[in-house]
Amino acid sequence: SMLYVGALVFGMGVCYFWPTMLGFVAENVPKSGAVGINLMGGVGMFAVSLYMIFMGGHYDKFLAEKLPAGASLAEYSAAAPGTEQARQLAQAQAAAGPEILNTTLVLPIILIAAFSGLVIYMRGRKRLEVLTPVVS
Secondary structure, rough: HHHHHHHHHHHHHHHHHHHHHHHHHHHHHOOOOHHHHHOOOHHHHHHHHHHHHHHHHHHHHHHHHOOOOOHHHHHHHOOOOOOHHHHHHHHHHHHHHHHHHHOOOHHHHHHHHHHHHHHHHHHHOOOOOOOOOOOO
């Protein structure tokens, strides 16, 4: 289904993005060395942790909107399987999932714009010429 296609595209994007960012840091900030490359990984993991907190809150909000008015998310989550509350929670989860994915789509659009700007900036920047010593 399209979910697998999306996961495949995401995986290919990550496989391209990660080594590209490491190469960018190594090439453009060479004095940072291993610390610079490790900082790239740390910043990425920190960003994902913040993203998960933010999107988790949105997902809970979407779930609460899909449940009946005055319903407690904790109460519905603790409902026994097969009950009306469990069925309503499953329906709410099925409806909230696509909404959170639509909200998540904003992040790649922002990143595409940011990295496109970085490409344009880097192409317009004057490059330093690498001088190699002549050995006789």
